[in-house]
Amino acid sequence: MNKIEQMSALINGQSYQNGKWVEIISPTTNEVIGQVPALTKNEIDKAYQIAFDAQKLWAEMPLLARIKVLNQWKELITSHKEKIADLMVLEIAKGRKAAITEVERSVMYIDYTFEEMKRIHPRAYNGDSWNAKNKLGIFEYVPKGVVLAISPFNYPVNLAISKIIPALVAGNSVVFKPASQGSLVGLYLAQLAKATEIPAGVFNAVSGKGSEIGDILVENPLINVISFTGSPEVGKHIASKSLKVDMILELGGKDPAIVLADADLEDTASKIIKGAFSYSGQRCTAIKRVLVDAKVKNQLAKILVAKVAKLSVGKPEDDCDITPVIDNKTVKYIQGLISDALKKGAKNLIGNKVEGNLMMPTLIDNVKENMKLAWEEPFGPVLPIISFKDIEQAISIANKSEYGLQAAIFTTNINSALSIAKRLETGTVNINDQTQRGPDHFPFTGIKDSGLGAQGIHDSLISFMRPKGIVLNWKD
Numbered sequence: 001m002n003k004i005e006q007m008s009a010l011i012n013g014q015s016y017q018n019g020k021w022v023e024i025i026s027p028t029t030n031e032v033i034g035q036v037p038a039l040t041k042n043e044i045d046k047a048y049q050i051a052f053d054a055q056k057l058w059a060e061m062p063l064l065a066r067i068k069v070l071n072q073w074k075e076l077i078t079s080h081k082e083k084i085a086d087l088m089v090l091e092i093a094k095g096r097k098a099a100i101t102e103v104e105r106s107v108m109y110i111d112y113t114f115e116e117m118k119r120i121h122p123r124a125y126n127g128d129s130w131n132a133k134n135k136l137g138i139f140e141y142v143p144k145g146v147v148l149a150i151s152p153f154n155y156p157v158n159l160a161i162s163k164i165i166p167a168l169v170a171g172n173s174v175v176f177k178p179a180s181q182g183s184l185v186g187l188y189l190a191q192l193a194k195a196t197e198i199p200a201g202v203f204n205a206v207s208g209k210g211s212e213i214g215d216i217l218v219e220n221p222l223i224n225v226i227s228f229t230g231s232p233e234v235g236k237h238i239a240s241k242s243l244k245v246d247m248i249l250e251l252g253g254k255d256p257a258i259v260l261a262d263a264d265l266e267d268t269a270s271k272i273i274k275g276a277f278s279y280s281g282q283r284c285t286a287i288k289r290v291l292v293d294a295k296v297k298n299q300l301a302k303i304l305v306a307k308v309a310k311l312s313v314g315k316p317e318d319d320c321d322i323t324p325v326i327d328n329k330t331v332k333y334i335q336g337l338i339s340d341a342l343k344k345g346a347k348n349l350i351g352n353k354v355e356g357n358l359m360m361p362t363l364i365d366n367v368k369e370n371m372k373l374a375w376e377e378p379f380g381p382v383l384p385i386i387s388f389k390d391i392e393q394a395i396s397i398a399n400k401s402e403y404g405l406q407a408a409i410f411t412t413n414i415n416s417a418l419s420i421a422k423r424l425e426t427g428t429v430n431i432n433d434q435t436q437r438g439p440d441h442f443p444f445t446g447i448k449d450s451g452l453g454a455q456g457i458h459d460s461l462i463s464f465m466r467p468k469g470i471v472l473n474w475k476d
């Protein structure tokens, strides 16, 4: 066996291994490329107790002192970005340039979060509107306590940092659990944190198979907030298990790109391709269906096919546009969606070939509402095209989804754009651009099965704090 990457958990500021391992499999070669500790209930419970014990002193440290030590972590992430990117290439088959961009984006996120936190001040309220003249309420934001941060495989740096940093800077302690695929990166970040002056126990990183430790992780009574990004199935399971904690859930999506007949089709197609096929479609905010006016459907499809044909397909090391999807289970699932659609009369325009976990970018036309591909989330490089006869039908198909993350509308008519945007049941609507979470300080929310609560830098900070009031009363 080639040398594999081996990482440790981080508990109470110390590297931790117990001799039991979870193997990490390469999406590119299907070989074992690393291992992370398979922690047990006792070890995870210990991490929570340590986080709980460390939190109060951490919260009492002045904000600038907290920022100072967290900034040391940021500096280390910056100086180790090449290694972090190499691990992403290896572990999740993300193209190298995109991996570097993800680290840089996360570093910017950290800086912005520090600045935003400095500007979150207590609010003061006069009591007199309630006929309580001699009352002044002062409400400061205080940390909620212990945060469980669970990051997904697809953004092992950004979607870890965007939970951990706001939680910590706001004065919470954190137990961090990266998705199994993504654990090498997550635990490497934790090792960098170990080399800083962040007080022991404030930030802990644990690992193990979700199927084995998932319930242990989310049911611990010391947790105050769970911030989770991942699949809708796991998100719903977490919600059902953890009734007494606050939750921020970022789950799936089936984001539509709605293309009106007056859209600039060339520009629209470029943005759809980027939105649908970046990181091989493995983004919750990827464009996952095109709803196009029947009058321009063939024209748009032709341009899309030409652009898909130009996507490079291959290895993440070579920075190809399309790289292997995360595992073979995903390949099989996506193939099932495609064959269901083809059996029911859809037409393959390009792609629909597989080598190992590498799926050729695929466009499926004539997709109808009776096909699974119209509704289910593939998390891979396949894009269904559905035509509509009028705007009412477009809105109806868009809103019929069980998801409500984002939508895009492409048109040159601002009136149509705004009027449709108001009626779409999603967290965000992008006019004339692809669906996307960023810039990272925008509020990011999903409704229906897409999630719970709001992220984005300000909103994330607020979600990890609660208003605590002190009311002054006086006599005249």
Ligand code: G3H
Pocket (backbone or CB within 6 Å): 154, 155, 250, 282, 283, 284, 285, 435, 436, 437, 438
């Ligand atoms: O996969 C879920 C991410 O939140 C999507 O983020 O829109 O920046 O790719 P993104």
